[in-house]
Amino acid sequence: MRAVAERLGVSPNALYSHVETKTALLDDTLDDVLAAVEASPPDAGDPTVGIHALMASTYRVLLAHADLVPFYLARQGARGPNAQRLGDVMLALLARGGVSGSRAREALHVLVVYTIGSAAFATRSPLATGDATAPAGDHDAHFDRGLRWILAGISLPPG
Amino acid sequence: MRAVAERLGVSPNALYSHVETKTALLDDTLDDVLAAVEASPPDAGDPTVGIHALMASTYRVLLAHADLVPFYLARQGARGPNAQRLGDVMLALLARGGVSGSRAREALHVLVVYTIGSAAFATRSPLATGDATAPAGDHDAHFDRGLRWILAGISLPPG
């Protein structure tokens, strides 16, 4: 808050004429950021490719705003109109891929958890296993590989 | 810090005779908590079942210490001896399942991201999609389902 106020050349408490609380401001900011996620229309092309592209775009956008990611997780995902839109597109893509109902909601949840979690882990880098620090460009490749695994798993018949 | 000090009946700065910083204290606490994760010996039974059990135990332990999870994510995983041990067991299980080398490290990373991310999302509950709040017991089932998907995806031939 105080840093934002300084950036605006205004006293800290002046912000409270425009914003309810710090959390509300972050919520709004997060949803603004999600506007940059590219979601191509869900009714064209291979739905699996569409899902992959949407999650990859989300991952990139989150990485570009790394400081917001911990907050994103603390809030357990966004709830603004842009988050809604992305969720709806995802469900449409899943439906076209033959996944619907509670299975689709579970799939969406898994994909969201994995994507936000990956962004959180990538932002400062060493793996949880005590491995040496991975080169920065590797994160995208790692994310991509894991995403493919999950998509492959989802498309399997229910166990 | 001040809350911990009060619990110990001591002044806040007294803690700094025993601990370098708040972060160091949390790091140690986190690794202590991970000691409770049950890792059966990796050389018996179906390795996929072993992996599933280990990640499910991690998930449960993290949920039992929900307040630590955001910190866990901010630190991008633990680095203490218990985290090391669990990582080693995981790699042994993956090897017995036919996954090794960089593919095994990627698989471990995906599983860790998914497990910690799930714990973070489950701790206070609504999904990212604006869905109604899910009953608390559903989280375990959701986690289990997603974990199975990921394990199925990992065991597929490399793409």
Add this chain to the structure above:
DNA sequence: ACCTGAACACCGTTCAAGT
């Protein structure tokens, strides 16, 4: 409607001093 000054109730941490 939007801002300011002053203040409140917090933080983590340091430092000198005590035993």
Add this chain to the structure above:
DNA sequence: ACCTGAACACCGTTCAAGT
């Protein structure tokens, strides 16, 4: 070796008052 008191440099937020 372990604690205390006092202080520092922060927080987010409120409240009364100004324009």
